Amino acid sequence: MPDYDPLRSYMHNWFMSIHVKQYFIEFLAWEKFFLKCGQIRRIVELGSGMGGFSLFLYLHAGFRNASFYTWDVNAVHMATRPFAEKIGFSHHCYQGDVLKDEQTIEQIRNVLSLTGKTLLFCDNGHKATEVKLYVPSLKPGDYLAVHDWEHEIFPKHIEGLPLKAHDVEHIVELGCWTRFFEVTG
Numbered sequence: 001m002p003d004y005d006p007l008r009s010y011m012h013n014w015f016m017s018i019h020v021k022q023y024f025i026e027f028l029a030w031e032k033f034f035l036k037c038g039q040i041r042r043i044v045e046l047g048s049g050m051g052g053f054s055l056f057l058y059l060h061a062g063f064r065n066a067s068f069y070t071w072d073v074n075a076v077h078m079a080t081r082p083f084a085e086k087i088g089f090s091h092h093c094y095q096g097d098v099l100k101d102e103q104t105i106e107q108i109r110n111v112l113s114l115t116g117k118t119l120l121f122c123d124n125g126h127k128a129t130e131v132k133l134y135v136p137s138l139k140p141g142d143y144l145a146v147h148d149w150e151h152e153i154f155p156k157h158i159e160g161l162p163l164k165a166h167d168v169e170h171i172v173e174l175g176c177w178t179r180f181f182e183v184t185g
């Protein structure tokens with residue numbers, strides 16, 4: 001086998017030819033998660049990057065009649081493409097500093113606390129801070145997904161938060177950097 005592992009390499013990954021900062025193998029974990037997560041009313045992503053993964057989440061939200069929101073401190077350039085406009089994606093990209101801007105923080109907290117199951121995906125500049133800032137706005141039964149688990153964010157960062165691990169079959173063996181949690185009461 002060659003050393004290069006295309007499923008677990010950050011070099012050139014895309015969804016619909018738009019860059020994603022995810023291993024390709026993470027898509028499998030997300031599909032497994034979505035198959036069993038039940039009725040989700042909204043998906044909130046913190047850290048849009050180039051927008052490829054946001055588009056993946058947007059389509060999942062659309063097919064389950066859920067709302068979608070993604071925030072980034074930078075504009076998502078691909079959201080200005082005509083097709084992104086046509087499918088409504090552009091209207092779901094919000095710009096703001098999710099760690100420092102009070103108005104943005106307030107806006108996100110309000111969305112997270114809306115009625116119905118929320119999935120929050122933390123994939124931003126400082127995941128440990130994001131989790132601390134936003135998990136308290138989630139409700140029992142909501143989901144948290146974090147990227148860079150045991151690379152940037154560690155078990156010590158979620159100690160004391162009302163979270164329990166949400167098992168996605170074989171996620172560790174697959175070599176995924178994403179982990180899912182369920183908010184407890």
Ligand SMILES: C[S@@+](CC[C@H](N)C(=O)[O-])C[C@H]1O[C@@H](n2cnc3c(N)ncnc32)[C@H](O)[C@@H]1O
Nearest residue numbers: 020021047048049053072073097098123124125
């Ligand atoms: C790892 S990338 C997101 C990748 C994207 N979720 C994906 O899977 O392709 C992290 C993003 O967080 C954004 N970011 C970093 N600090 C931020 C902050 N304080 N507020 C908002 N966005 C921030 C960066 O601009 C960058 O686009």
